[in-house]
Amino acid sequence: xxxxxxxxxxKVTEKGKDVExxxxxxxxHTALYWYRQRLGQGLEFLIYFQGNSAPDKSGLPSDRFSxxxxxxxxxxxxxxxxxxxxxxxxxxxxxxKSGYPTDTQYFGPGTRLTVL
Amino acid sequence: xxxxxQPISMDSYEGQEVNITCSHNxxxxxxxxxxxxQFPSQGPRFIIQxxxxxxxxxxxxxxxxxxxxxxxLSLPRVSLSDTAVYYCLVGPYNFNKFYFGSGTKLNVKP
Numbered sequence: 001x002x003x004x005x006x007x008x009x010x011k012v013t014e015k016g017k018d019v020e021x022x023x024x025x026x027x028x029h030t031a032l033y034w035y036r037q038r039l040g041q042g043l044e045f046l047i048y049f050q051g052n053s054a055p056d057k058s059g060l061p062s063d064r065f066s067x068x069x070x071x072x073x074x075x076x077x078x079x080x081x082x083x084x085x086x087x088x089x090x091x092x093x094x095x096x097k098s099g100y101p102t103d104t105q106y107f108g109p110g111t112r113l114t115v116l
Numbered sequence: 117x118x119x120x121x122q123p124i125s126m127d128s129y130e131g132q133e134v135n136i137t138c139s140h141n142x143x144x145x146x147x148x149x150x151x152x153x154q155f156p157s158q159g160p161r162f163i164i165q166x167x168x169x170x171x172x173x174x175x176x177x178x179x180x181x182x183x184x185x186x187x188x189l190s191l192p193r194v195s196l197s198d199t200a201v202y203y204c205l206v207g208p209y210n211f212n213k214f215y216f217g218s219g220t221k222l223n224v225k226p
Contacts, residue, residue: 004159033214043160043203043216059213091159102148102207105214107159 002026004108006092012114013082021077021111025094032075033093033105034067043091049075082115089113120204120217127223134191136220138204141185147207149180149187152216154201160216163202164189191222199224 005024013019025032034046046059049069060067064083069075079086089110095103121139128134140149148167152160164171166178166187177190191198204217 035216042201042218045214045216048214056213093159102165104150104162104165105152105160107161109157110159 004092004094004106006090006108006111008111009109010112010114012116014116015084016081018078018080019082019113021079021090021113023075023077023092023094023108025073025075025092026106027073029094029096029106030072031095031097031103032069033095034075034077035091035093036061036088037091037110038088046077079113082113084115087113087115119215120206122202122204122217122220124218125221125223127225128194129225130195131193134194134198134222134224136189136191136202136204136222137186138189138217139186140204140206143184143206147184149178149184149207150205151176151178151189152203152205154203154219160203194222194224196224196226198222 004026007022011019030051032049035043036046037043047054047057047067051072052069064080067077089112091107091110093105093107095105097103148165150165151163153163154160164173164176164178166180168180171178179188199222201219201221203219
């Protein structure tokens, strides 16, 4: 079946512009996760959705970052007034249940964001 | 929160068994231990998960001592295609945050 998809695969933008990253989880998966991965670094957790609700948004790096999910399906991560330090690969994952520790997270290929 | 510590990198040769250890001293009673593998330019993928003692699947084994303060991922007879970054993830304290370790970069040489 179809896996997690993300779009765009690559995004180059100018400093100060807004960007929107999209994630399409596996159909029927209740939980959805966003991570950031800077070049050569590990995964940095950003936010988790249980259905359409994000119980804790404190992982978002700043108030320029926001995320939403609708219809327990598509999620968008929006970065306003992008800065060069926002350059990274943004990974999305989904899991079948609502974030229970035993859930396997299935990752998408990521969106590579470059801020000039 | 159950933070984790792993070696930054490891080298091995084809055909050898590789053991990667993850330390998680403040693991909670309800936490599970999960390992993921990440190839360059790809998202991580699930390898194995366990709670205590030993778990084995077709890819790897996971050893967890009785105190659960560490875990060891064992890859039997590695090949060049096992060159990747391996992450240890411990089940979140409050179910709302998820922390991967810094990852161990495994380099398998011919």
